[in-house]
Amino acid sequence: MDTRDRFMKLLPWISTPVMLALSLGVWTFLVRVVGVSEFILPAPRAVAESLGALLIDPEIWGHVRITLTEVLAGFAIALLLGVVGGAVLGRLPWLEVAVRPALVAAQVIPKVALIPLFVIWFGFGITSKVVVACILAFFPILLNVLLGVRSVDRGYRDVMRGLGASRWATFRDLELPSTLPHVFAGMEVAIVFSVIGAIVGEYLGGNEGLGYLVVVSLNALDSSKLFAVILLLATMGSVLFFAINGVKRFVIPWHESVTGRDIG
Amino acid sequence: MESQRLLDSQEQASAADPRDARVEARNDDSAGAAARPELELLAVDKTFQTRQGSTEALSDINLSVDRGEFISLLGRSGCGKTTLLRILAGLIAPTEGEVRVGDRSLWHGANRDSEALSKFGLVFQDPNLFPWFSIEDNIALPLKLRGVAKKARRARAEELCDLLGLSGFERSYPRELSGGMRQRAAIARALSYDPRILLMDEPFGALDAMTRDKMNLELQSISITTGATVVFVTHSITEAVFLADRVVLLSPRPGRIRSVVPVTFERPRALESESDSSFQEVVRTLRHELDEEGV
């Protein structure tokens, strides 16, 4: 049992490189043997060279910084609004009932379709992208926090009530820790969404950021650079996600999503 | 070793008159004006309002529990045992009637008397340990709420872990413990501030028979050493009789006190006494009463 557990822990560290090597192999195979055109699928080597050139270019870091700023600002605002909103709605059932139709409507609307509107309202600068990133990130956080506040275990509540715990102590020792896993679940989804929001925002308007770079490469029909920028974006998304995951492991080490029992 | 000691004294006890000196002493006590009951329910009714209408869960409950007394609340599923215990604990308010703790009323309007509340130690059917706290922090939670310093809390938690056989698991999280260990931790939490009154709702309901026997012995010795008043909910007749000074039998729909059966064997009692004919006699009486209710 113990060795099996250890094996399960090691497995991703083995399987991930294997999968990477495998996809690289298929990629090379498609280019070399099948002979897919350079334009549709540039060779791994060409992409690596483009990436190298991109990383040396000092301009790239300006773009990275812009996109990162948009993502983080949007995410931070969404986190604040989402946590406060979720906590308030969780406490006031009548308010939740009142705003539920609006919430559902806002959920169902494809928010990406609204981006051109935001560009009109907030201009081609950074603001419109922050707004998009924020709106996309807001809903998963709000809904998770709402769920978290609602789902504080009744039995645990009885424990605190039976001890005559104060309002503040009940929050500190019960409500906060039992809601935190939901906050983190929301944040993990939200960070991915805000990256999407910022990039799509940059696709549609403006002249800076990694999304803009994607559009430029596309217009120049420079597909190896396009691939290189996409790789950069993927890396940025992963780093952000794992940063939040790391914070989660630190803040709620006791939770199942961290101890990994739920994966098996 | 402990159970051996218990066993010896039980054998002496069953040889003699089963009437317990402790019970008699208490009876003398309450005959005098000195002792007030520790816990009192006066004409308590409880009606729940639900979507389907109203359910009368308890009707006209009168019960007084003396200091140091061990009461078992026995009854079928749904007869209102949990409701009664929650009313005693101040978790819900009675619809009618009064709850008194010592010489104080538990409820003042919508507020609970904090001095009365502070006398209670609660153990629920589920351990209800907080998954974000270590066993130690769970046990010491009531002390934290009372503003006891961290060092003193830790010392007390360690002491209780020793008492309940949880040593070495102080820093573990609840999920790393077995069901029986969790339930013991829950009891340790209830004991952490030396409560005068222990209220327990089927705390051993989820345990296997052997662990349950062991826990019953432990609970008995705890109640003897701390001198706490205990109200213990169960639907096991044997468990009820083994532990109690008095068994209070509830009948369902609405929950009423059907009868109160005194159990007078000397303490400490040993598990073997469950096969004594006098013990079996009490069990039979109670079973008969339960059966009479019909199905």
Ligand SMILES: Nc1ncnc2c1ncn2[C@@H]1O[C@H](COP(=O)(O)OP(=O)(O)OP(=O)(O)O)[C@@H](O)[C@H]1O
């Ligand atoms: N919060 C509640 N709302 C509505 N009805 C309730 C509530 N709590 C209990 N009841 C009703 O009161 C009655 C007694 O319930 P209670 O939980 O006290 O029974 P119990 O004797 O503890 O049963 P068990 O042995 O199964 O735990 C039941 O009919 C139940 O449906």
Ligand SMILES: [Mg+2]
């Ligand atoms: Mg019950």
